[in-house]
Amino acid sequence: MYRLTISASDLHDLIGSDHLVIVDCRTSLTDAHYGKLSYAEGHLPGARFADLEKDLSQHTDAALGRHPLPESESFLMFVRSLGISNDSQVVVYDDVSGAIAGRLWWMLSRWMNHEAVAVLDGGFAHWQDKGYPITRRVRGPKLGTFQAEANDGAWVQTHELVEMLANNAVTVVDARSPERFAGKEEPIDPVAGHIPEAVNAFLGENLENGVYASDKALKNRFSSIVSDAGGADQVVHSCGSGVSAVHNMIAMEKAGFGGSRLYVGSWSEWIRDRERPIATST
Numbered sequence: 001m002y003r004l005t006i007s008a009s010d011l012h013d014l015i016g017s018d019h020l021v022i023v024d025c026r027t028s029l030t031d032a033h034y035g036k037l038s039y040a041e042g043h044l045p046g047a048r049f050a051d052l053e054k055d056l057s058q059h060t061d062a063a064l065g066r067h068p069l070p071e072s073e074s075f076l077m078f079v080r081s082l083g084i085s086n087d088s089q090v091v092v093y094d095d096v097s098g099a100i101a102g103r104l105w106w107m108l109s110r111w112m113n114h115e116a117v118a119v120l121d122g123g124f125a126h127w128q129d130k131g132y133p134i135t136r137r138v139r140g141p142k143l144g145t146f147q148a149e150a151n152d153g154a155w156v157q158t159h160e161l162v163e164m165l166a167n168n169a170v171t172v173v174d175a176r177s178p179e180r181f182a183g184k185e186e187p188i189d190p191v192a193g194h195i196p197e198a199v200n201a202f203l204g205e206n207l208e209n210g211v212y213a214s215d216k217a218l219k220n221r222f223s224s225i226v227s228d229a230g231g232a233d234q235v236v237h238s239c240g241s242g243v244s245a246v247h248n249m250i251a252m253e254k255a256g257f258g259g260s261r262l263y264v265g266s267w268s269e270w271i272r273d274r275e276r277p278i279a280t281s282t
Contacts, residue, residue: 007198192280
């Protein structure tokens with residue numbers, strides 16, 4: 001069983017396995033058509049496609065961030081449409097080293113408690129670098145039978161985070177670039193900066209040569225953050241909209257620090273209320 005990440009070579013050996021389900025999560029926050037076009041131009045053999053905006057988010061409440069969670073039943077129906085059942089080994093991938101695919105990993109593994117979910121380490125680029133096959137063939141529909149109860153304790157809502165921060169009960173770890181965290185630039189959201197007292201841990205620093213760094217290196221990176229927080233279960237991950245933050249969660253779990261949670265709304269929801277404080281760095 002693969003639970004966090006899987007190498008391109010290990011996945012290549014699994015291609016054709018009865019219980020394997022591969023999901024292409026490529027997307028662009030600036031081009032709504034990018035993901036579907038990329039999938040059509042070539043994807044891993046047997047892969048299905050998941051759209052971040054349509055399949056992994058819902059947009060019925062303007063007070064929420066850019067990528068709020070869909071209703072659990074709606075998500076379960078989508079999961080079954082991918083051919084996923086409770087005995088499936090799911091592998092998700094993108095072309096940005098897992099920064100997008102991690103969203104589906106979290107939704108399945110932490111929100112829906114399905115253990116056999118892994119991110120393809122290095123993503124589409126690493127698969128191609130290995131010379132492994134790409135296809136344009138789209139598999140016919142095959143419904144899965146996945147059943148699960150949503151674990152809403154795996155994520156934090158804004159009102160909960162406000163109370164936790166007031167009581168110094170959690171440490172927010174922000175995965176965005178140092179420039180966005182500092183408020184020096186903000187290419188997506190209308191307000192720049194970060195949640196006060198948050199710690200910046202840019203997700204790009206989890207990588208070496210496009211794949212996750214060694215478990216030892218990741219442990220060295222996050223040990224002080226976890227120690228200062230009082231334990232991994234006191235860490236809440238944030239980013240722009242609750243997607244790329246998962247990259248740090250996976251990195252921490254690879255390092256042996258399990259139990260952290262996700263702030264799904266992240267910065268894009270935090271700033272919906274102008275009364276909430278913001279911080280910037282010089």
